[in-house]
Amino acid sequence: MAPPVHRRPGYSRKAQYSLFATYVLAIAGAIFAALLLLISVADPTGFAALRNAASETTAPVVRLFDSVRRSFTEAGANLSAYFDAGSKNRALTLEMEKARTKLVEADALRLENRRLRGLLDLVESEETNVIATGRLISSTATSSRRIATLSIGSNQGVAPGQPVRGPNGLIGRIIEAGPNTAKVLLISDAENVIPVIRLPDGQPALASGMGNGLVMVRPVDLGVNPFKKGDIIATSGNGGLYPPDVPYARVIRKTSDGAMAQPLASPGNSPYVLVMQPYQETAKKALDKALQESPAAAGDE
Amino acid sequence: MKKQILATGRQLLGPSREYESRIERHPSPTKILLVPIMSVMAGSMVTALPLFTDAPLLPPLGYLMLLSWRLMRPGIWPVWIGLPLGLFDDLWSGQPFGSAGLIWSLTMLAIELVDARAVWRDHWQDWFLAAIAIILALMGGLAIAGLAHRAPEAHVIVPQILLSILLFPLVIRLCARLDRWRLAT
Secondary structure (H helix, E strand, O other), rough: OOHHHHHHHOHHHHHHHHHHHHHHHHHHHHHHHHHHHHHHOOOOOOOOOHHHHHHHHHHHHHHHHHHHHHHHHHHHHHHOOOOOOHHHHHHHHHHHHHHHHHHHHHHHHHHHHHHHHHHHHOOOOOOOOOEOOOOOOEEEEOOOOOOEOOOOOOHHHHOOEEEEEEEOEEEEEEEOOOOOOOOEEOOOOOOEEEEEEEEEOOOOEEEEEEOOOOOOEEEOOOOOOOOOOEEEEOOOOOOOOOOOOEEEEEEEEEEEEEEEEEEEOOOOOOOEEEOOOOOHHHOOOOOOOOHOOOOOHHHHH | HHHHEEEEHHHHHOOOOOOOOOOOOOOOHHHHHHHHHHHHEEEEEEOOOOOOOOOOOOOOHHHHHHHHHHHHOOOOOOOOHHHHHHHHHHHHHOOOOOHHHHHHHHOOOOOHHHHHHOOOOOOHHHHHHHHHHHHHHHHHHHHHHHHHOOOOHHHHHHHHHHHHHHHHHHHHHHHHHHHHHHHHO
């Protein structure tokens, strides 16, 4: 490209000085940005108000876009349901017959479970109840952080620290809440560590995101790697944040120290998400308080 | 005779008249000022649309627009423009606040240094420069996110880097189109 005109400002002192001033300003700007960055590294939620204000301004427009996108997707799904309708119908009928017997068995098990719990005097400590229902309206598709924007906020009772789930499974937890929007840290983010169990046998493990849509599951008992392809992982309820038995992921590959798994719920195709009360909220608050009071314990964590 | 034929030909083919200064008509100063800035801001705001990706896959469109304008039209912006536009990008990207402010400022300063040495460049050289800038910026963004939080491994952003580099010529075409509209009388 042609060189810019202003490179050599000629003999005019004024032009020379103003060109020099832009360089000084640019370097000062870079230093200012570095300082802002230091502040936000030290306190990651420090600029939450600014970010929330930004997403509040676009949320109404994005909600409209989102409903348009959804109606198109639904139209596509309705249309494709007509193909192979006959064979699909037959397969589904067979599957439903099988499922009906399973359902009766499950009912019987539930009854037996309740009876056994009664024998043991086990009481469900706190019911996990839904605070609000919303939709995910956008995600940070350019950044290596996996954060989604939720269409509801503190006006609907949403607060940081609450778990979020979709119809298919766990989505993440709230990290920032504005008046009408909130930010959800998705389970595929590397920072989101979740205590989980393998479903049939209750093998405990810890899972964290890998940043590429998959999650890494590591067994708590080191040395044994019991996972195999197709295992279903669910939350365990340990830690008091995520409620137990929320479907989490399906194992797709065994690795040297654990397994890679595909989350069951995807933020892109969950029609709605539920914001829930933290499981065992009082116990978790007490724990957090204790950790705050003794800095040594927090350091060991 | 020859002149006449040329004149008719030009009339038939309809050569672009955008750059011609017609009598008493000048390009609008607000348009000249705002089109580049607005297009970069719009690029930053693309993440507000309902797009969901499992991995960081969407190219940083705001950064690509900034690079395109800067490489295509050196001198339309003062060097410090990286700071305000970068801070605006930080509102939407999900990165720690100040990340793009720093990276975009450093990019503008670096291109200024390159301009002093390689004065006449063609499109391929610009693309090469942009590719280096994109690789450094995305890697830097990942490193900065890793300062504040647990970050994923570096190979996660390789597809995004490739996609961004391949998208750059398209973005610079879009900028050229916008530039024609910006300068039209």
